[in-house]
Each structure stands twice: as structure tokens, then as C-alpha cells.
Amino acid sequence: MSRIPCPESRVRMTLGQIRDLRCLEFLLTNQNSDGGWGYHPALPSAVEATASVLLALNATHQAPAEACARARTWLVQAQRTDGSWPAFPGQPQGCWVTSIASHALHLQGGARNAVERGHRWLLNEWPAESALWWRVRQTLFSSRATRQNSSLCGWNWTPGTASWVEPTAHALLFLRSLPANMHTSQGVKRRQSAERMLYDRMCPGGGWNSGNPLVYGVAGVPRVGPTAWALLALREDEERAEIQMSLNWLQGAYGTIHGAASLALAYRCLTAYGRRVSPLAPALGKLYPQNRFFENVLTNAWIILALNEVGNMAVPTAGKAAIR
């Protein structure tokens, strides 16, 4: 197995090293003829899968330009007229994948109009708890089952539903990647509210689950995926105690992870924060023979992103201080 760069080494993974895990080869081999990727080989192209692969190819800096161009074209064509992206082309409603598609196209370059339209849709897409009737209901009939501040709005999975951790994190990652001249006052307010919402939804001992930190007075159990996404989205708050507590939880969980996708996400997150963790490739190498990661396209993309994390999550174009 190839040597994997530790955070200190700041060495970018070479194409050859990635090929040893066969992730890049797997992705390039399984690009659909329409230019997109399905969640599994031979399945219809999906927006999240295609955008995630595009992010991964972008991170390697060594992917074939033709594969990237075809994927970019597919994504642009999949965008709805209102600026959003649906999970699959032709579906009647945009959803959370808009953040990931916008992010991927923004980092790729060459689709400015599509990115701006996606950006506008996101800023105008409010979760259900922002509605007046919901706030009145919460005031009058406050639920004792859960504990959360419903005045803080992030992003939902699908229109007409509530804010959850992961879609909020994806939106923040995209917004953070934008240049300063695209940060509107509305965007700054949404971002601040979303960040506060993430802290509000943190589990009492650190880490995140999908978004229920407390149910019937019992502390929610954090999960690797939501914790990693939330931490990646809040990376500029590294000094905050909540972040350090959550990193500690994730670092402690790292050795117990049995899924390649979770392992890659946790590694990506921990190395982004400079935490020491055991190399990713040997752990993946143990998992691979059992089920070939179920030939999951997202998993392979996330592995490539994890192996290229160092430098890929550099200080954003516009620092937090500059936009607040």
C-alpha cells in the first residue's frame, strides 16, 4: 500500500498512489455515457454522485480534462430553471444536492452562471421552521420531546421540511468557498444563523447526529458522518471548545469505524484540523476485500477527497473575518 501523507508532510497524493486504492480508476471506468455518475456502476446518473466525483477529480488535479468537462456539462444540463438541482434530472423539485453541485461547479470553474443561480436558490430556500405559523405553534405548544432553538435556520434536505445538520453543512461549505464579491448581506446572515443552528444541534458531549441532540431528555448519540460534515463546515471556529470536544469524539471513534465512507470522512475531517490519526489506506485495505466498498461511487469519491485533504481545505478565498 502506498504511503499516505500525514498532516505534517503536506505532500499531495500522487495519481499513482491513489490508483493503488483503485478509487480513481473505479470512478473513471464507471462514468456514464451521458457524462454523469450513478451511485453505483451502471445506475442512472445522479446529481450528488456526479458532483461528488467532480469534487474528487478536482482535488486530484490530475484527472482527465475530458472526463471533468463531460461531468460539468451533465451537471449544468441537470440544473432546473429555478437554479436548484434535483436528486435526479427531471424530478420536479430541487433539494440539498444544489449545494454540492454548485460547490463542484464553482471549484471546477467555467460555469459561473449556473453557480450564481444555484447560489441564489440556496439563499432563498428557507426551512419549514422559518414560517410564521411554525414559530407560533412552537411558542404555544413547545414540544417537550426535543430541545432545539427553532429560530435558527439552516438548510433542509427537501423543500418544505426542517433544517438538518448535513444539508446545512454542505451549504456552508459551498458558501465558504465563494469569493468575497459574492458574499451578500443576506448570505452572511444566513450563514451566521446556520452556524448557530449547527452549534444548537450539537450533541451534549460533542459531535453531531442527523440533528436531534436530545430526545425525551436523553442525549443523542453522535454519528461519524454528520460530525465530520459539521466540523468541516465550521472549520474556521477551530478554537471553540465545542469544536475541540467534537474533534475529540471523532478521533476516539476513528478506530471503531467499519465503513469506508465513514472512515474517509473522519480521516478527511481530522487531518483538515491537523489531528494525528492512523493512515487511511491500510484501514481501507482491510475493508476492501470484504465487499469492495459495495462499489459505491460516493465512497470512492470521498476516499479521494480524504487522501487529498491537506491543502484542499486551505483558508477560504474570503476569510470569515472579512465577511462578517
Place this chain on the structure above:
Amino acid sequence: MSFAQPSLMPSFTRPASRVAIVRCGSYDLDLSTLLFEALREFDLPVGGKKVLLKPNFVEPDPEGIVNTHPAVVGAVREAFLRLGAGSVRVAEGPGHERDSEAIVETIRLSDFLGPLHDLFVDLNLDEVHAVKLRTHASRLRELYLPGAVLEADYIVSLPKLKTHHWVGVTLSLKNMFGIVPGCCYGWPKNVLHWAGITPSILDINSTVRPDFAIVDGIIGMEGNGPIQGSPKASGVLILGDDPVAVDATGARVMGLDPTRIDHLAKAAILLGHMQAEKIRQLGESVASVKIPFTVLPAFQKLVASNGQ
């Protein structure tokens, strides 16, 4: 899809349902033989069919409390193959945990099924098709559903015997939330919550009604289920050809009154039988295996009165 019984049929015209209760105190027993013998009583039309098992896999839980136990899943698969099924695949779309591989590897599913890459389908990430819902209990009119579910000839819901902090119990009907694909609706599938959990349960099951249900009640969960409750050794497997009847029986075994469980009471109108007199009981009686589950205070009203 082809169903042994029609999905929607007024209760008064539906023939009696059959439910068997099998005592089983441990996952180490020969579950395959136990289940094969019990299933043979039903004379199921599965010869050459594509059977899909839908367990309840929620999150990586090495303790075997939260998820349908892999030993049960493996034994059910083996039993259906012995009954002549053409293929038996296992499919799940966990509602909170995106990493299905982490769940099936943590519970060591492959120890009981062998290599999983051709057997296990992640319903959250399958291809999807728009399906008109057959009832309109919720405001949902259609859902995107996974190809693996729509292509199956025979669907078996394989839940765990658990309490649930939103709807009282989670058994074979609630388990069908897992066929709704996360890639379209997210994790959790919040659109179902906003459309109403009970109405969504009804609409999903009216459209894709499980042909058979087998509840893993060897060790169940009481209290703050379906994730944070306490293990409850119940020592039973409950199986039958009507998911409503199976769930009603499961609730009675838990010491709960199914008529007070909203989604069961409503499901009994068109989806199956809840009344004991409409359920032909095989194997053990409910009374002989009844083991009261503790419930959250909010669900104390579900507890059956003495003698029920």
C-alpha cells in the same frame, strides 16, 4: 410486484390472517430450521420468485439491540431458499446513517449471509422510479421508490420488536419507511415526518404492502426506542401473512393494546386485520409469551388493560 393478498381490501371482506408465534430464546439456536418449519405451515407462493428481505438496520450497533439480528436475517434467507425462492436479497435504506456498509460490517452480516456485494442492496442509493401512492392518507401523492423494491416479486418485512418514541411501536409497517430512498429525501427522511408519520406509514404500506412479516423478538427493545431504549429479552419470533396482524400480535406480546396505536388502528381499515378474532393463531398463544414492555410516559396510554 405481485402480492399474495391484495394491498387494499376492507377488513370485513379480507379472509382471516395467519400469524405464528415461535418461542426462541437465543440467536445461537438453529434459527434456519426453526423458521423453515414455521414458514412451511403457510404454504407460501415463493417458488422461483425474487424475494426481497427488508430488515430494520438503523445504525452500527455491535450489541445486537437496535437492528434486526443478522442471525435472523441469515436464517430467513436460508429458509426462503429452501422453500424454493429463485433469489433472496437483503435490502435496507437506513433512515439516519448514510454509511450502510458501516452498519452491515459492524453487525457482521456477512458472517451469516456470506459475501454481501451481490446480496445487499442499499435502498438509499438505488435507481428510483416515481410511484403514485394508492391511498392519500398523507398529502404525499407520489414517492420515488427504489428499483430493487419495485422489481421484487415477494417482500418480507423483518423488523425488530421495539418501542418507538414517536409512534409507540416500530414493527413491520413502520419498518417500510426504510424503502424510501435517502438520495431523494435525505437522512432522516424528513418529508415523511412533515407529511405525518402515521399517514405516511399508511400510504407507503398501501402502495408496497409487505407480503409477509417476521418480527425478531428474541431480544427486543423497550423504553425510549427505537435507538436508545433498553434490551428486552422476549424470546419470540412472530411471523405471518398479514403485516397488520403481525404487528397487532407483536403489540399484544409487548403488553400494548393495538387498538390504541394510531397507525395500527388505521391500517386495520384497509391493510389487514387487527382484531384477534380475525387472526388465526399458530404456534404459541399470545398469553403464553406475553412480556410487558416499559414505554415512555407519553405512551403509557397504549398499555393494555389487565386481561387484554
